[in-house]
Amino acid sequence: KNQVEQSPQSLIILEGKNCTLQCNYTVSPFSNLRWYKQDTGRGPVSLTIMTFSENTKSNGRYTATLDADTKQSSLHITASQLSDSASYICVVSFPVFSGGYNKLIFGAGTRLAVHP
């Protein structure tokens, strides 16, 4: 069964600290992996997208890593800011051959709170 599991479920850190969020997936075959940020009361916004051949991708203070062999990804946030408080969602895309398109499987997200 295609699944995306994220940990931890929630996390509290102090402003300025770093943190790492984890994502494990069982999706196969695999097209790409994305990380989204969802602020409270907003829709998700894409942070990074990686294919199986990419090991790391950065977007400012956000760095995503991917190990396609172990089917694990992480999102590292450096020098956290209060505005980083949000849910971070891991999303894996896989091809649906009968439909000729790619489908997204969403994780439940990690809720991050950055405190002053």
Add this chain to the structure above:
Amino acid sequence: ETGVTQTPRHLVMGMTNKKSLKCEQHLGHNAMYWYKQSAKKPLELMFVYSLEERVENNSVPSRFSPECPNSSHLFLHLHTLQPEDSALYLCASSQDPGTDPSYEQYFGPGTRLTVT
């Protein structure tokens, strides 16, 4: 703003009411989606429209009825809902429905629905 708007932002309805959610995208995209997001659960894909034609219906109860009159507008008609239908309903759009694996979905802010 992502270019995808949703109205209303909040909706409270009784189980016997009929209401509609509206989504509009200003991005010139050809595909539109409805998702349901319940607390602490992954986003659930409900419907996919490509060029105004429904291409996916994920076993959604008939009390949810989508309508896509053109590529810029998407509606979700609601009737005789249950309290467990209370959730955040997100609309998204993309250039195509996923034939390109790297396709990006742009989400609206969502409608927070409460069924009493």
